[in-house]
Amino acid sequence: MDELHSARRRRGARERILKAATELFTAQGINATGMEQLSTAAAVSKRTLYTHFSSKDDLVVAYLSTLRGGLLPALPGSDQPSRSPREQLLAVFDWKPPQSVAPVRGCPFLNVSVEVPDPGRPAHQLAAAHKREFARRLSEIARQAGIAAPEILGEQLALLYDGAAARGTVLNSRHTGACARSIAESLIDAALAGADTTSER
Incomplete structure (x- = not known):
């Protein structure tokens, strides 16, 4: 019973640390957030913090890992299967801060x-891997739609998404996603029209 209680307490401490990291990294960035501040926000000692995460790099990797699934496009059939591939591609741009x-x-x-x-740092490598997977998933959805060059459209949409996210940050604007979505519609519809033309030949 004591071991079970101890395991729950350790798990609870880890969850509090990750929650505090998510809130602080989101609000003020990684470099501006110190381990002392994180331990205070998570209500754990620095010793406990370093028991769960041996370095700040480890904590950043864990923080990103908790976000990955929710920020990747859903592959065909895995989320709301009634949506058409076109709707699935556009849904990527419906995210709002x-x-x-x-x-x-x-x-x-x-x-x-x-x-x-x-x-070469693990956190940067994880971010790069996420961005590659993001584009790969968009390409897979485009392939399901019958688009002739799905990898090209996937990369275009991924670049458009990243550009909207970066511009929104610089301008402190929540409206860049809507603009990016309208551009995405034009790209997707042009690619679908091209696919229809190819199939008619």
């Missing part, structure tokens, strides 16, 4: 890649 007086922070993976610029 939470309504808050805090500055818009955009994409956490882009933010980490800027704050941790060394491509």
Whole structure:
């Protein structure tokens, strides 16, 4: 019983640390957030913090890992199967930053890649892997739609998404996603029209 209680307490401490990291990294960035501040916000000692995460780099990687699934496009059939591939592609641009007086922070993976610029660091590598997977999933959805060059459209839409996220951060604007969505519609419809023309030949 004591072991079970101890395991729950350790798990609870880890969850509090990750919650505090998510809130602080989102609000003020990684480099501006110190381990002392994190331990205070999570209500744990620094010793406990370092027991769960041996370095700040480890904590940043864990923080990004908790976000990955929710920020990747759903593959065909895995989420709301009634949606057409076109609707699934456009849904990527429907994400809106939470309504808050805090500055818009955009994409956490882009933010980490800027704050941790060394491509050899695990956090930067994880951010890059996420961005590659993001484009790959868009390409797979485009392939399901019958688009002739799905990898090209996937990369175009991924670049458009990242550009909207970065511009929203710079301008502190929550409206760049809507503009990007209208551009995405034009790209997708042009690619679908091209696919229809090819199939008619």
